[in-house]
Amino acid sequence: MRYALFLGCTIPARQNNYDASARRVSEALGIELRDIEGAGCCGPTFVRSLDYESYLAMAARNIALAEKMGLNILTLCTGCYSSLAEARLTLVEDPQLRDRVNELMEDTGPKFSGEAEIKHFSNVLYHEIGLDRIRSMVKKPLKGLKVAVHYGCHLIRPSEITGVANPENPRFLDELVEATGAESVYWPLKLWCCGAPTLAVDEDLSLRLTKAKIQDAKKAGADAMVTVCPTCELQFDLQQSRISETSVGSYNLPVLFYPQLLGVALGIDPEKLGFGLNRVPATGILQFSKQ
């Protein structure tokens, strides 16, 4: 099982813990990842907000690089996943738009054809590796750990792009979390936006959503929040100290990337999973690796 790994912008700039843990877990599960030389920004929503064609062309340029490698794309970022997957579908279905985008891409690298499929890491774990295999490899079951699962909007909606049959109640990430032995708790605001995309437009409004969600997860008794979206992780982890009621009394809710959680359960050294880069210390989870 081999994929072209599309890293995007946020992960190498701020979250090498996601990258490292995803690579360690992939290695353990037999997923081979190849970096894409020359890949850049995927054409995220803030580009799409300003100019639709620029978004499509940026996404298509990156997809074309993987096509030249002869590999399907695996993304860690849910935003990149959504940008690339929707652009691919749009351009495969609309030859006129595809020609226009290939014009914009002239002399920037290979042409876009639409051959490479776009998959998110969580889809590959769930559909290609499978829960049974993951369960069978767990060495340190995370019994008693309560997790607030946060998907990231662009991993589940719109379902025409993501293929998630019930975007009002998705289960795959909950099941992946439960495969480690942890418990996925019910929290009413689970499927709400984290607020991050609005941060650069209106910081106060953006952080209101973040705060509501963190309070909700705490109220549900979560020991940690687990996500697969770097933008959401950054919002919950980095911004958590800013939205605390008092300077001392922080919410103290660790925010982990799923492969960090899975990595601990698989018995991988937490240092190699990048726990040192999580801003809210995940002390409680690290206890499991010592057992």
Add this chain to the structure above:
Amino acid sequence: MSHASPATIETAKLSRDFKFEIANTPEGKTLLDCYQCGICSSSCPFSEYLEVKPHQVIRLAILGMRDRVIGSRTIWICSTCFTCNARCPQGVNVANVMFAMKNVAARERGAPEGLVELIRKIYDSGRSGDVTDLEEEDRKFLGIPPTPRADVAATQRLLGRTSLRRLFQEAK
């Protein structure tokens, strides 16, 4: 409608073609299917803070109140969570219609500076975030390969052909 809405609509001032301007774009094509049930507004996590709610933006566009749409804060507050799309009984892709409106607003009135800055960063470095020696040190420590090189020249050639080029010409 909120208290800030005008009591009367001056029909002579309406831009009757605005709805087609939006509906004729790939992102805006579902605009005309709205029947004003308001589920988008009741699903939007930002609704309670918005003076003009999502379903009102849609209605203003269909009426032809162009300035109020492209001048509205709502279209830029949208975090594109796509909950409205998922719940609309008419299949209106509300978040996409907002993208189409933002494209018009960005061309005619500019975009929020925070977003423009991110796009300038992409033009300058190929990515929207800085990868410094510090991050490369982290990667070495974690035992993972260096960040793959971004192709800045290709990014600049591509963006230089799009309508976004004005952002970089102004910046220089």
